[in-house]
């Protein structure tokens with residue numbers, strides 16, 4: 001444990017101490033109600049800043065600003081290569097502010113500073129630069145028409161319009177960037193709602209977008225709680241909601257869309273991702289892959305490999321190896337040197353993780369290691385490995401969203417039956433397969449019903465690889481070419497010649 005509290009740099013201190021506003025129509029605004037909400041450092045449990053506590057009224061003002069900007073020729077008629085340049089400049093400015101943004105992520109989310117820098121910031125910059133190449137390539141088609149006579153027919157792709165983007169606290173900046181960049185590339189205007197717990201990096205992003213040259217009102221940020229998101233989902237003049245978070249809130253957004261204007265909805269929801277280990281796997285790399293797959297981000301990652309299926313021949317060695325890795329992890333305050341795992345996001349979430357794990361134990365699971373919180377000012381939970389599990393137990397079925405791994409044993413050698421077990425979840429976000437036999441790996445990958453599958457690596461991702469879920473893990477894909485289908489409408493135009 002490494003819980004002594006190191007301070008962030010003075011630049012970050014100055015940023016935290018600002019009188020923060022919401023970015024609406026290119027200006028910093030306080031909430032109409034004048035209310036503020038506290039921002040807490042989950043590593044210390046202390047209040048580090050305050051931001052406006054927005055409400056439906058603020059959402060309405062932001063929608064008007066975003067609608068105005070969408071209709072304004074300075075954005076609507078901007079040439080695609082100009083949108084590319086703005087995105088590239090935005091990426092450059094984020095890179096120039098990388099240290100500050102990374103520290104803000106660490107203060108606000110608790111993630112170790114190197115993870116913020118190398119994982120979250122660097123990959124976000126890469127994603128914006130990847131996306132910056134797309135505005136000039138979002139083309140329609142010419143279509144051969146079979147109706148009598150000669151025709152000229154083609155499609156155009158129009159930006160969907162005003163988009164509200166609701167993101168969670170586990171990757172505050174990265175989740176925002178995954179959504180903002182393609183929406184702006186497509187010519188939409190955006191209102192971002194960061195999670196109530198982690199609003200800070202979104203505010204700096206808004207400032208940098210304005211500095212990059214995006215016209216006022218093209219990128220807005222409204223801070224506040226779930227009621228802000230709910231107001232977005234039911235607003236009659238919002239064209240689309242892009243959401244990442246819990247399946248429960250995703251469902252509420254779909255309902256609100258249906259009850260209002262049938263706005264488009266894309267969803268990145270939870271997961272309970274299986275990790276399948278065959279007896280011929282390189283066990284050393286499987287063990288470190290399993291540990292990284294569940295303990296990265298303190299397990300607060302939607303693709304976390306939380307459900308391991310290990311073949312009977314290797315089950316004991318996997319359990320023992322992952323437990324040893326769990327005990328060796330340097331858990332602590334994200335600013336401290338060498339820390340590998342930070343705190344959970346909040347006291348409420350710590351209670352949730354702890355009570356879900358305890359429920360598993362009451363149902364008969366054994367705690368191989370961990371299974372308790374670490375007493376400190378912050379919200380730390382021990383890296384945990386559970387065994388003696390049955391498929392119907394809540395810890396095997398439900399997303400815990402914490403550093404809690406369930407390891408199950410399989411005795412079967414039939415690929416179809418192993419796949420059926422791995423697929424027996426309401427989720428279908430990610431999976432990984434560990435074997436030296438690539439025939440087995442690719443056959444298994446074909447049978448797994450999930451959006452992202454790693455072979456001999458749990459987390460696989462790239463700006464160019466589509467990401468999203470089967471079943472209740474979501475609707476639509478982010479990243480890669482496919483994300484643009486979420487932000488564009490197709491228009492068919494035809495004329496007899």
Ligand code: NAP
Pocket residue numbers: 166167168169170193194195196197224225226227228229230231233244245246247249250252253268269270271301302399400401
């Ligand atoms: P959540 O409630 O789904 O929060 C995600 C975002 O939705 C936040 O910005 C939240 O705002 C907003 N929101 C809340 N209620 C809303 C509503 N009725 N309409 C529109 N937006 C709304 O997630 P959570 O409560 O923080 O976490 C609960 C569980 O969700 C976790 O334990 C985990 O299982 C899952 N989760 C998944 C992901 C993921 O990456 N897939 C991320 C986070 C959480 P406020 O934060 O201001 O309430």
Ligand code: MG
Pocket residue numbers: 226
């Ligand atoms: Mg919530």
